[in-house]
Amino acid sequence: MSDPRNATGAVNLDEKLATFSECWSPRVVARMNDVEFKLVKMHGDFVWHSHADTDEVFLVVKGEMEIGFRDRNVLLREGEMFVIPRGVEHITRAREECHALIVEPRDVVNTGDAGGELTARNDVWV
Amino acid sequence: MSDPRNATGAVNLDEKLATFSECWSPRVVARMNDVEFKLVKMHGDFVWHSHADTDEVFLVVKGEMEIGFRDRNVLLREGEMFVIPRGVEHITRAREECHALIVEPRDVVNTGDAGGELTARNDVWV
Numbered sequence: 011m012s013d014p015r016n017a018t019g020a021v022n023l024d025e026k027l028a029t030f031s032e033c034w035s036p037r038v039v040a041r042m043n044d045v046e047f048k049l050v051k052m053h054g055d056f057v058w059h060s061h062a063d064t065d066e067v068f069l070v071v072k073g074e075m076e077i078g079f080r081d082r083n084v085l086l087r088e089g090e091m092f093v094i095p096r097g098v099e100h101i102t103r104a105r106e107e108c109h110a111l112i113v114e115p116r117d118v119v120n121t122g123d124a125g126g127e128l129t130a131r132n133d134v135w136v
Numbered sequence: 137m138s139d140p141r142n143a144t145g146a147v148n149l150d151e152k153l154a155t156f157s158e159c160w161s162p163r164v165v166a167r168m169n170d171v172e173f174k175l176v177k178m179h180g181d182f183v184w185h186s187h188a189d190t191d192e193v194f195l196v197v198k199g200e201m202e203i204g205f206r207d208r209n210v211l212l213r214e215g216e217m218f219v220i221p222r223g224v225e226h227i228t229r230a231r232e233e234c235h236a237l238i239v240e241p242r243d244v245v246n247t248g249d250a251g252g253e254l255t256a257r258n259d260v261w262v
């Protein structure tokens with residue numbers, strides 16, 4: 011079932027981004043089947059981690075970010091997206107604050123197998 | 137598995153949109169698990185239809201579109217998204233050409249239960 015919070019109207023990404031300021035703390039804005047769309051603000055370095063069971067998508071809404079892999083880095087600018095394959099260790103980084111839309115199954119933990127203090131609560135909607 | 141075409145670098149939505157001109161003919165640009173990300177150009181009215189087994193997401197990249205339901209219309213502007221619930225009859229419309237990112241399971245047929253001449257081939261990548 012779709013979440014009823016999806017049912018009333020358009021989800022404006024800029025308006026949703028204006029409702030929070032914390033970095034590395036994804037906010038859910040929509041759900042399609044079991045897939046969630048989460049806005050995240052990033053600044054600095056996240057933690058190295060992987061997700062054993064799922065791919066993960068980042069679509070940059072504002073600014074620039076880097077997805078680091080052990081053998082290369084992928085730069086993402088506004089209007090660019092990337093699919094991080096399941097099981098592949100990665101880190102997200104942003105020299106200046108960057109805003110992105112994450113698309114992934116609803117139960118994915120942001121720090122994957124790494125855990126730690128940057129682990130965010132899931133299913134926090136804005 | 138992720139499609140290998142995802143693996144090489146960032147997917148730039150504007151660059152992908154520049155590779156085709158046909159309306160109502162979605163092009164796949166990425167795959168996350170069994171979910172595909174498809175760019176579509178729209179102008180005019182599509183056909184009334186529904187998808188019995190899945191929700192469907194539209195995220196407007198350029199222009200404006202309307203998602204019509206039997207009891208209301210939802211206007212989507214650039215940077216806005218909407219989740220069409222499974223099983224709900226709808227039609228997409230655009231007075232001027234509009235570009236959107238569709239997110240849905242990979243085997244979804246664009247015309248759903250309606251079929252007809254606007255039915256597009258699936259899994260066409262750009």
